[in-house]
Amino acid sequence: MQVLLEEFRQLPDYRKNKVRYTHPGEILFLSLLALLSGAGSYEDIATWMKERKRELSKFLGRAFKAPAYTTIRNTFLGIDTQAVEKMQQKWIHQLSNTPKDSQTLTIVATDGKTMRGSANKEMSEKARHIVSLFLTESKLTLAQAQVQEKTNEIPALVELLDALNLTNCVITMDAMHTQKKH
Structure with a gap:
């Protein structure tokens, strides 16, 4: 836990x-x-932190003042999401590269999904569509990317695969990805 912190x-x-x-x-x-x-909710998170103030102070190694729920909300709104995603990818990549038997292949599944509730009809915005790489054995999302408008998930998946250094893997894909280039 300290390493993740x-x-x-x-x-x-x-x-x-x-x-x-x-x-x-x-x-x-x-x-x-x-x-x-x-x-x-943000209020539940703030309450959880207030109720565990003493334990969290020990864990953090210093005095801890529980933030208000508005501070928690503002943190979620203001944080650099790309930095969080890079951190998550680095952590998952470390988990997936643990030494295994050389005969074992890692199975990576790919899939695209439209995010429910992400459309905004008032602003004429379509629902967001993401494509993900999923480690089936450890049940972790390795990486994901948003599919750009006026395109499909093929270029997004190619970009994801190019960015990762996957070795000794079997990658499963939908029929849409059976392209000569792939």
Whole structure:
């Protein structure tokens, strides 16, 4: 857990007024723990942190002041999502590269999905579509990318695969991806 916390602490601090006890990376990490514990809203996350203030102070190694739910919300709205995604990909890649039997192949599944509720008819925005790479054995999403408008998931998947250094893998794809170039 400490290793993952240190990864979150490396996220860039986007705020102009940096306050020591509310580093955005720590808020995201503690929010993740709260969500895993059953919190379902910003208020629930803030309550979870307040109730565990003493334990969190020990875990963080310093005095901890639980942020208000608005601070938690602002952290989620202001954080650099690309930095979070890079951190997640690095972590998943480390997990997937654990030494295994040389005879074992890693199975990576690919799939594209339209994100429910992401359309905005008032702004004439279509629903977002993402393509993902999924490690079937460990049940982790290795990487994902949003499909650009006026295209399909083929170029997005090619871009994802080019960005990753996958070795000793079997990659499963939909029939749409049976292209000569692939």
